[in-house]
Amino acid sequence: MGIIVDSGKIELRGVRVHNLRDIDLDIPHGQLVSICGLSGSGKSSLAFDTLDAEGQRRYFDSLSTYTRQFLEQLERPDADRIDGIPPAIAIRASRHSGASSADRHRTTVGTASEIVEYLRLMFAKIGRIVCPDCGVDVVRHDPDSVIQFLDSLPDQTRFQIAFRKLAEDTVSGSAESGGNGDEENTVDWLRRGGFRRVIVDGTTRDIDGLDDRELERELLVVVDRLKKESGNYERPRGSLETAFEFGRGTATLLFAKESSGVERDGSNVGESTMQVDSQNWSARNFSRALACSKCDRTFPTPQPQLFSFSNPAGACSECEGFGSILKLDTKLIVPDPTQTIRGGAIAPWNTPAYEHERFELLELAGDYSIDVDVPFGELPKRSVQLIWDGVAEREFGGLTGFFKWLERRKYKIQIAVFLNRWKSSELCPGCKGARLNRAALSFRVGDLTIAEICGLEIRQAAEFFSALELYEHEQRIAAKITNRISRQLDYLQRVGLGYLSLNRTVASLSSGEAQRVMLTKVLGSTLSSMLYVLDEPTAGLHSVDTPALIESVRELNRRGNTVVVVDHEPQMILSADRVIEIGPEAGAAGGEIVFDGNSLELLECESSVTGAHLNGTGGLRNPDAKRRTGRGSIIVEGASGNNLADLTVRFPLGCLCVVTGVSGSGKSSLVQETLYPAICEATNIGSRKGLPHAGVSGTELIDEVVLIDQSPIGRSSRSNPVTYVKAFDDIRQAFAETVDAKQRNFKAGHFSFNVEGGRCETCRGEGQLTIDMQFMTDIHVRCDQCNGTRFREEILNVRFRARNIHEVLNMTAREAFGFFRGQKKVQMRLKSLMDVGLDYIRLGQPSSTLSSGEAQRLKLAHYLNASTTRRALFLLDEPTFGLHMRDVVKLADCFDTLIAAGHSLIVVEHNLQLIKHADWIIDLGPGAADKGGQIVAEGPPEEVAGNAASPTGTCLRLLFDAESKYLQNVPD
Secondary structure (H helix, E strand, O other): OOOOOOOOEEEEEEEOOOOOOOEEEEEEOOOEEEEEEOOOOOHHHHHHHHHHHHHHHHHHOOOOHHHHHHHOOOOOOOOOEEEOOOOEEEEOOOOOOOOOHHHHHHOEHHHHOOHHHHHHHHHHHHOEEEOOOOOOEEOOOOHHHHHHHHHOOOOOOEEEEEEEEOOOOOOEOOOOOOOOOOEOOHHHHHHHOOOOEEEEOOEEEEHHHOOHHHHOOOEEEEEEEEEOOOOOOHHHHHHHHHHHHHOOOEEEEEEEOOOOOOOOOOOOOOEOOOOOOOOOEEEEEEEOOOEOOOOOOEOOOOOHHHHOOOOOOOEOOOOOOOOEEEEEOHHHHOOOOOOEOOOOOOHHHHOOOOHHHHHHHHHHHHHHOOOOOOEHHHOOHHHHHHHHHOEHHHOEOHHHHHHHHHHHOOOOHHHHHHHHOOEEEEEOOOOOOOOEOOOHHHEEEOOEOHHHHHOOEHHHHHHHHHHOOOOHHHHHHHHHHHHHHHHHHHHHHHOOOOOOEOOOEHHHOOHHHHHHHHHHHHHOOOOOOOEEEEEOOOOOOOOOOHHHHHHHHHHHHHOOOEEEEEOOOHHHHHHOOEEEEEEOOOHHHOOEEEEEEOHHHHHHOOOOHHHHHHOOOOOOOOOOOOOOOOOOEEEEEEEOOOOOOOEEEEEEOOOEEEEEOOOOOOHHHHHHHHHHHHHHHHHOOOOOOOOOOOEEEOHHHOOEEEEEOOOOOOOOOOOOHHHHOOOHHHHHHHHHOOHHHHHOOOOHHHHOOOOOOOEOOOOOOOOEEEEOOOOOOOEEEEOOOOOOOOEOHHHHOOOEOOEOHHHHHOOEHHHHHHHOOOOHHHHHHHHHHHHOOOOOOEOOOOHHHOOHHHHHHHHHHHHHHOOOOOOEEEEEEOOOOOOOHHHHHHHHHHHHHHHHOOOEEEEEOOOHHHHHHOOEEEEEEOOOHHHOOEEEEEEOHHHHHOOOOOHHHHHHHHHHHHHHHHHHHOOO
């Protein structure tokens, strides 16, 4: 693989990837290396686009010639020399890339960490079947298992071995019975098999005395008559094999009634449904098939795919393995019942494409006494029924007919998207959210189904497996499986995810949580001499949980691996063996090595921005500064959704209110899933379903509420920052007004890579081609026609101030701000990017590559561009994700500007710098899941820091003490 290991280090010489400026660097093998620096300074260019890219490329060199013919198109990192690099594995902070919507909602914490794979194998190997209809244990039998049953009986117990021939069975000289395949009568068939006695209607008879009428009934054919003798099972085993063979996989034991020790054992050994000599004998049935002896329900042979909700063999047929189904939601269709039909109460019929449906309803309303001028919520039931069912004689299908029409045409993506707008998710009535069919849910380990185990929180699942008691033979089979499951569960707890359930979808996690789930997959491997590149593994993690995560990352080092971490968390930087800071600024002003040494040296380095913030000299304002006073409050009462403990919470307005707490303490449940929907419902600005609460007050103090969460703004390369902030229209117009463009009759649309005319048609404006690698991840290579520029050559020949459109899109927001001097509209929109700390991102950077924190700040920049005098309440979810400590200061300044303009902010956050800057803190906890959901502390940062019961307060107090101690030792 071309790996040089003798040097004991990775040698980088003349690296020029992106904004890196011919850097030379040596990274010793087996160390924990932290790469830090301002956002956009070149950290990812070094870690991912150089180290990881070259490690991956060299691995691909070992693949087949056929595969390499495609991979040779992959670019080498722009460097003079890279030596000593091991094979690389990167874990990036993105949960959305490369997956379809269905895949994202099928992928769970359990599947992503591979725990579910081991659970499926365990259930296939040792799962115990319990009939869902009658609760009887179902066991597959063979001669050996029947012998074990016989061994439990008293000696001298009299029994007969028999098999059942059903009335509808036909007989022939089949190969199974030793014949030639020709049809023959029952007596000849029995005689040729060596059988002489049968039981008919409870009476033992000789086969020669049976008449035709008796032969058409169900027969119990006696194979052998025996007494139980301990250790002497050779003859019973042979007779049982015969009974199973002729009985088509079933055998029956007849016990003399005086053998009172023969009792039901709860297994698939049941009373015969056929009458047996009631005075002398009772019957027990044994089956090779997985069938309930009580109700004859059959079960499939356990295979791992039976327990997969992504496989048709195991998935619930109603929800197809999703656990929920989409149904039309009246609250979405009629979001505001106070509106009238004429005023547009029926939302789907307000769109230009379908407003004709509303006009049809208005035309016939008078004929059917439907009042179109009263609030929809006050219409009588008969009128509402007519609106839904339609009027056949007037060829009006109503809402029901309208949505059926959409269903028939949802193969068109735009109609499918429109249709889903009016649906909400409901628990699947078939599987009740378990995702699996009844057969799969009939298998149990330790009295729990696989769905019940996956429904446990990770810490509960760990307790379940530590207490799991298995029989000796089950332990032999499943010991390695259960050990691996327990180890993976332990890793998930160590990285601070013990509050999640295994069936939680990855799509519902924050980027930091999703990345830590993937990290546990790596921790569970036994690879060594690898290069691991991690992208902000501490994102979304409370400071009290960070040491456990750092210890887990350290474990990778102890296995002989080199670990490179891109992170802004002070604890991670200070715990590293080696710290490399890239800077000094972002974009073109970065790309240099500012510092290379240990963490103690970093604190004393005067040229290091990171060091200044770590030692307290470059942080936010003095916490003793006077706090802003609130402008009223919004109060939520009785919040009880998820783990919230019937909370009444006051959110002060006109200030920066930060909601804190350990991961899983209930922050998102309170802010995003309770407060936001409650405000929307109270102000009639939306119909988002929220968690239960008793009421909300104070909403009259705001004019609008804006939720800026971690959801991506786009999943394709066509969505980018310059289009999102509406600056691209003005930029394209500037190019269209150039002399060259006018001479060639190019309009503004020619400078868009989304439409025909100006884009490269080979890659259709993508700039890259996708190669389907079958069972491997698809490979994306640069388009050889446009060389990745996305545009036709004629378009690129048009220049504005000596730059073509591709070069402009490659500018950072700060570079473009200076470049478009005199273009006030463009500069105004670009300044909003700079105000939220996104001056380093490139205008044409695909939105799918942005972190969740960057996406949030981009949404905030979009709002800043919309000038308004309305009093807005902004709800943000960890906006500091991916921000350097100095960039947090910029973000805080942006928040101050919004507050000064009369707006309010409620921010869910773990970053201690921003928490210290808050005017009011609401700290939830004290723990996660059912150990959280309570208000542990609230008030200004200084008060919370003095609360010993608050984990956040403890971290704040340590921060204040450390900064104070350092500043006291700094000479004037």
